[in-house]
Structure formats: C-alpha cells, structure tokens
Amino acid sequence: MSQFFIKGGLPLEGEVKIQGAKNAVLPILAGALLNQGKSIIHNVPELRDVNTMISILESIGCKIKKEGKTLIVDSSSIHTNEVPEKLVREMRSSIILLGAILATHKQAKFSYPGGCDIGLRPIDLHLKSLRELGAEVKESHGYIYCKSSILKGCQIQLDYPSVGATENIMLAASLAQGLTIIRNAAKEPEICDLQNFINKMGGQVKGAGTNTVIINGVSKLQDVEYKIMPDRIAAGTFATAAVISGGKLTLKDVNIEHISSVVSKLQEGGSKIARYNNSLTIESPKVLKAVETIRTLPYPGFPTDMQAQMMALMTIAQGTSIITETIFENRFKHASQLIRMGANIKVDGRVAVIKGVEKLYGAHVSAMDLRGGAALTLAGLAAEGETIVDNIYHVDRGYEYFEKSLQELGASIIRIE
C-alpha cells in the first residue's frame, strides 16, 4: 500500500491551479449515457474515482478516449444494463448511474454501492424517487433490480436535500414524460454543473442552485461538449494547506463564491485573503486563532468534505474550537490519528472539541477515508519531524497529483509505493 513520507515545517509558497471538480465530473459522466451518442468533456481531473467511473462505463459498452484532460465518451453502443459488482463497491457515486441507465435502457441491475466508510449512507431517497417516477424497484440479496417501460414526470419531495438523489432524479427525469419538480433539492454547485451539462445536450432543467429543481423531460438528447467546473473542495484543501504550513498561496481557477464558507472560517482564524477574478491569495497569520464553532451543513453551509482538513488546522490554533458534523454520523476517524501526532481532541458523537496545541509531531498515521487522508497530509506539513501517512489510495480518489502539487509549492513530501 502506498504511503506519503513528509518532512514537516516548510511553508508553502507559490501558485496552484485547481483541478476540475470530482463531484461534478462523476454525475456528468453518468449523464453522458443520456444522449446515447458522443460527449466531449474537458477539465476532467486525473483521479481514481474518475478511472473507476470510466471502467464502469466501458464495462457496459461505452467507448472512451482520453486526450489529456479531455474525455470523449461514446454511449451509443451500450450492450448491458448490469454494472459489475466489484466496481460499484469501489465507489458510492456509481449509484447515480441508476437513473441514467433506467432512462435509456429501461432496466438496471446494481449491487449496493461502496465508497468512504463515513456513515451508513443509505440510498433510500434515490430508490423512493425512482419509484415515484414510475420505476419498479426490487431489493434482494444485496442487489437492486430496476425496471420501467416508461418514466413519468412527478412531484418529488425529498426528506433531506441529498446531493446524489437530486442528481439521480435529474438524470432520470430528463428523458421522462412530462414535468418533474424536485422540492427540498440539494443546492450544491455541482447540481448547477449537471443542469448546465444536461441543458447543453438539449435538456430542459431549471432551478439548480435553489431548493426547487424543475425538469421538463424531452424525448432525445444530442451530442455535447462541456467543461467541468473547478473543484471547491480541492481549493479549500490547498487554502488550508497554505495556512497550516505558515505559508502563502495563490489558487488559480477557483470559483470564489463556492468556497466562501471555508474562506470565512480561515479569515476568522486570522488569515489574510485577497481575491482577483477567479484567483484567490491566502496568507497565513502570525498567530493562528481557533474558530469557535464550525457546523457542517448542506451548501451554502460549511462543507462536510472540508471538516477533516479544518480540524487538522484547528489542532495548532490558539484556543478551543468546536466542530459539529451534521451530515455524516461517522466522519471523525481522522481525530484519533491527529491525536497520535500530539493533537488535543475529544470526540463525543457528532461533536469534536479541539484544544489547540503549540505543535504537532510527526508520527505514523493511517488515512481512513478521502478527506481524512488529506487532513493528515496537511497535519504532516505542519508537524515537527517526519510523518508517514498510510493508505493514501483514499487520497488518490479525490486529489489530482496531490504530492506533486505540494512538492512544487515547497513541501517535502514523497510517495513510497
């Protein structure tokens, strides 16, 4: 298993170009099934999750060409609607293929998806919504069987603004008969990217970014060319890396509005921020202050995908910070690893209390999930001495050339295979 070997204590300096968004490209790749034709997708990040999605699409008959950061997907020759179990287990987001396969091929067979072990992560909202659109959904022996001769637009009230369920409904409803209205929809920027992609194919979706998304089903979608939005979580992670290392970074190609909740917490901690068009410069403060409370919330609240990185930062801030994780019930696994590095953290259920210490010390730690792995890497940049982070395959799921980017910014970090 690969590891990062980090010598801490070097401030990051320079410019970093932010990758295309993982959480946008995955549903958009599912959307590439809808036109049963050609999709040219630009700014695709080089990630393990993207490669898993490519393997899934190829396994059902898509032809995919990669030219640098562009993927050309031809979905005209799909020969099966059964997605291989091994690949589905690797990545939870594979569930968003369900709506697209059902819309185009009337049947789908899936095993229950895998992904980061950060909570129960049920898919009840996805399945309930597909049933409301007219699909027959059976769950048996760990498999989901879906069938529908016709999908019909309807009104769907989500019990929770689930990102994946909102996307799944948008994909299925784009080719359904009539109007679908999703109420209490997720408002994440990636939902807007999916709406823009579907509309560029000739679809009729509006309302993304608000809590009501309206989809007018069409009978056919066309070939499309599209550029993926910047990754707001990668941007937040690099901004936090600048601060934790005591450095100064300029992030290029960011949508600053998308990371305003993270930026405002970094400012509360004393960091200086300068914005210019789609770039942002962040400079760490002389004395890093604790951020009293952080509560993860659906967008535009503070993202759960930045909780671990922010916790790593707060371990060396002056004062006490309280982080409440409201989205996932088991997303504090990085805390025990940060404690190995000298952090003072108490976790009680969904609340973590972090008392800032003067220093972290290098240690041998393990990434338990994607963002937790990124947080431990950031902690290693700040720690005195040498840190080894195990299981970095988790980090490879979401960060493109992570250690190479950090090296270019002045960090001492290498990958050991």
Ligand code: UD1
């Ligand atoms: C997406 C993101 C992930 C992010 C999360 C929350 C992708 C590929 N992943 O995940 O990085 O952390 O949003 O911002 O975009 N839930 C149910 N039933 C369901 C679906 C969800 O109870 O059918 C619950 C989940 O267990 C969780 C909460 O709703 O507690 C949020 O999940 P959801 O918004 O669906 O997250 P994902 O789409 O899986």
